[in-house]
Each structure stands twice: as structure tokens, then as C-alpha cells.
Amino acid sequence: MTSKGYLRALEILRDNPDIGLPSRFAELMWPDAPGWEKSIKVGRGATRGAGMPRAGGHLLGRMRKAGLIDWYYPDTRWSLRVFFLTKAGKEFLLTGVEKLRQCYLHATGQLCADIETGDHEVLLQGGP
Numbered sequence: 001m002t003s004k005g006y007l008r009a010l011e012i013l014r015d016n017p018d019i020g021l022p023s024r025f026a027e028l029m030w031p032d033a034p035g036w037e038k039s040i041k042v043g044r045g046a047t048r049g050a051g052m053p054r055a056g057g058h059l060l061g062r063m064r065k066a067g068l069i070d071w072y073y074p075d076t077r078w079s080l081r082v083f084f085l086t087k088a089g090k091e092f093l094l095t096g097v098e099k100l101r102q103c104y105l106h107a108t109g110q111l112c113a114d115i116e117t118g119d120h121e122v123l124l125q126g127g128p
Helices: 003-015 022-029 051-065 087-108 117-124
Strands: 039-042 045-049 068-071 082-085
Touching: 003 051, 003 082, 003 087, 022 051, 051 068, 068 117, 082 087
Parallel strands: none
Antiparallel strands: 039 045, 068 082
């Protein structure tokens, strides 16, 4: 996973604090991924897209191991979690956005005064 991927994942968790499940995170992270159409065998039948929630859970686990996020279970239902960014995750989000902005400005020669912090999605997609 690249820095852009981690930035996107952190933004999703920051903007959607009530995700609750790795499957919902995966839907937001990779909405158009071909993995949603793949069928895999599960028990006695088959299901479509079952690998994507696993991928979402794997990415969440890697980010937790890296210290960027953490989670807790708010009640006795062990399936729903509350995900949150740690201090390191918040710093990575801020410095990552700033680094992307600097790379873009260096490449295009534009002034940074007209680019807001929230406009980095434009930078990730190749600029205005």
C-alpha cells in the first residue's frame, strides 16, 4: 500500500467514525474494485465479493499494527467496532497531505496560497 492509499484510508476513517465493520470500510475504500464481483466458495455455497471485507480487515489491522489507528468495542456485540485515528495517524494525515501538496506545487510551479488543506483529493487525481 502506498502513502496515497494510507492517506485515503485515514481520511475515510476520519470522515466516517461510525463505520463499525471492515466490510463497510472496504466498500468505501474500494467501491469499484473487481473483487466485489468475484465468487468464492464459503461452506456449502458460494458468495460474491467475500474477499473484499477480508482485504478491508487486513488493511485496518496493518494500520493498527503501524500505530496509525486503533479501535474498541463499545458494547457486548463484538462485531461492531469504533475506529479512531491515533496521534500518529493524525500526524501522518496532516504531513502526508502537506507532502502531496508540495510535490504537486513543485511539479506545476503554482503558489500554495490558493490550495486549501481539504482540496488534496484534486492533487491526488492529477491537479485542477
